[in-house]
Amino acid sequence: MTMPVYPPKPSPGDRVAVVSPGAGLPGLFPRPFELGLERLRKEYGLEPVEYPATRRMGSTPRERADDVHAAFADPDVKAVFTSIGGDDQITVLPLLDRELIRANPKPFFGVSDNTNLLAFLYGTGIVGYHGGTVMTSLGRPGAMNPVTAESLRAALFTPGPYELRPAERFNDIERDWADPATFDAEPQSRPGAGWTWVNADRVVEGRAWGGCLEIVGWLLMADREVPRDLSVFDGGVLFLETSEELPGGEEVFRTLRNMGERGLLGRFSALLMGRPKTWSFEKPNSPGEAERYAAGQREAVLRAMRVYAPDTTIVFDVDLGHTDPQVVMPYGGTVRVDGPARRITVTY
Template sequence: MITPSYPPKPSPGDRIAVLSPGAGLPGLFPVPHELGLERLREEFGLEPVEYPATRKMGATPQERADDIHAAFADPDIKAVIASIGGDDQITVLPLLDRELIRANPKPFFGMSDNTNLLAFLYSTGIVGYHGATVMVQLGRPVAMDPLTAESLRAALFASGPYELRPAERWNDINRDWAEPATFASEPETRPGTGWIWHNADRVAEGRGWGGCLEILAGLLMADREVSHDLSVYDGGVLFLETSEEMPSGTEVFRTLRSMGERGLLQRFSALLMGRAKTWSFEQPNSAADAARYAVEQREAVLSALGIYAPDTLTVLDVDFGHTDPQLVLPYGGTIRVDGPERRITVTY
C-alpha cells in the first residue's frame, strides 16, 4: 500500500473533467446536470469538460474506464468530478490502468457509488474527495446550500486545515427531477440537531478512509481495494454513511460486524458516521418513521463498536454523504477529531 498524497489543486479558469463512472443519469435528467455545470462555470470559475459516456445511460464498464483514463491523462484537465453515483462502478475498477492514473494524479470528487473510485485512488496513492457531485450538490434547486458551497470551494482550491461545522438546517427529502416545479424553489429544510459524540475524551488524527457503507460492503465481498495488510489503516479515521437504499439497522450492524471479524473496524482511531438518509421515493417515511430509522442506525453502529472497538472516538450525525448540506471529506487526507473541544478539522 502506498501512502496517499495530495494531488495538485486546480485554479479558477482551469478545465475540470465531468464524468459518469457509475451511471449516465445526465442523459435522463439534463436539468440538474446543466444547472451544476453552470455553477461550476459561474460560481467556481472552472470550465467543465464532458466525455463520451457522461450522458450515456448503459455505458459499458470499458467506456467509463476509457473516460477516466482520458481525463487523468490530459494535462489540461486539472480536476475530475462525478456527475452522480450509480450502481455498478465496481465493474469498472479491474479495467483501470493504475500506473497511468498514478502518473497523472488529480483531485477527484464524488460520493455514493464513487466510493469505488475513491478507494481505488487511495490504494493507488492519491487523496480523493468524498462529496460534491454535479447533479446533486451543484445542481440543487435555486442555489447550492452555503455550507456545501463553502466546503467544496475550500476542497477545490485550498490546501490547509478546514474546520467542519454542523448544519443549522438540513434536508434529506428528494423531489422529482422530471418535474419543472422541482427547480422553482429551494428544498424545505428542518432545524439541525448537531453532532452526537461518544468517547469524546481524546483527540484522534489520521487519514480518512471509508465512504458509502453499501458500496464498501461490496468492495469487501469482492476483495477489491481493501489492503490485506490491515496495519495500513492503523490510527486512521473511518467515515461511513448510508444511501437512499436505506439499509436496516440489522444490515448496518452485520456489515460492521463483518468488518470487526476481519479485524478492520478496530484499526481506526475514530469513526465519523454520516447523518442517515431517512427518506426515499421507494420509502417515503413520515417524520416519526424517519426519526425511528435514524435511531435504529445509531444503535446498530454503537452496538457493533461496543463489541469490536468499544474505545473508539465516535461522532454520529455528521453532515456528509446523502444529506443536504453536504461537507466534503478528504479520502486519504488528514482528519482531526478533537473530542474535548467537539471539533472536526480536515486538511484539504
C-alpha cells in the same frame, strides 16, 4: 501500499473533467446536470469538459474506464468531477490503469457509488474527495447549500485545514427531477440537532478512509481495494454513511460486524458516521418513521462498535453523505477529531 498524497489543486479558469463512472443519469435528467455545469462555470470559474459516456445510460464498464483514463491523462484537465453515483462502478475497477492514474494525479470528486474509485485512488497513492457531484451538490434546486458550497470551494482551491461544523438546518427529502417546478425553489429544511459524541475524551488525527457503507461492503465481498496489510489504517479515521436505499439497522449492524471480523474496525481511532438519509421515493417515511429509522441505525452502529472497537471515538450525524448539506471529506487525507473540544478539522 503507498500512503496517499494530495494532488495539485486547480485554479479558476482551468478545465475540469465531468465523467459518469457509475450511471449516465445526466441523459435522463439533464436539468440538474446542466445547472451543476453552469455553477461550475459561474460560481467556481472552472470550465467543465464532458466525456463520451457522461450522458449515456447503459454504457459499458470499458467505455466508462476509457473516460476516466482520458480525463486523468489530459494535461489540460486539472480535476475530475463525477456527475452522480450508480450501482455497478465496481465492474469498472478491474479495467483501470493504475500506473496511468498514478502518473497523473488530480483531485477527484464523487460520493455514493464513487466510493469505488475513491478507494482505488487511496490504494494508488492519491487523496480523493468524497463530495461535490455535479447533479446533487452543484445541481441543487434553487441554489447550492452554503455549507456545501463553502466546503467544496475550500477543497478545490485552498490547501490546509478546514473546520467542519454541525449544520443548523438539513434536508433529506427529494423532489422529482423530471418536474421543472422542482427547480423553482430551494428544498425545505428542518433544524439540525448537532453532533452526538461517544468516547469524546481524546484527540485523534489520522488518514480518512470509508465512504458509502453499502459500497464498502461490496468492496469487501469482491476483495477489491481493501489493503491486505490492515496496519495502514492504524490510528486512522473511518467515515461511513448510508444511501437513499435506506438499509435497515440489522443490515448496517451485519456489515459493521463483518468489518469487525475482518479486523478493520479496531484499527481506526475514530468513526465519523454521516447523518442518515431517512426518506426516499420508495420509502417516503413520515417524520416519526424517519426518527425511528435514524435511531435504529445509531443503535446498530453502537452495537457493533461495542463488540469490536469499544474505545473508538464516534461522532454521529456529520453532514458527509446523502443528506443536504454535504461537506467534502478528503479520502486518504488528514482528519483531526478533537473530542474534548468537540471539533472536527479536515485537511484539504
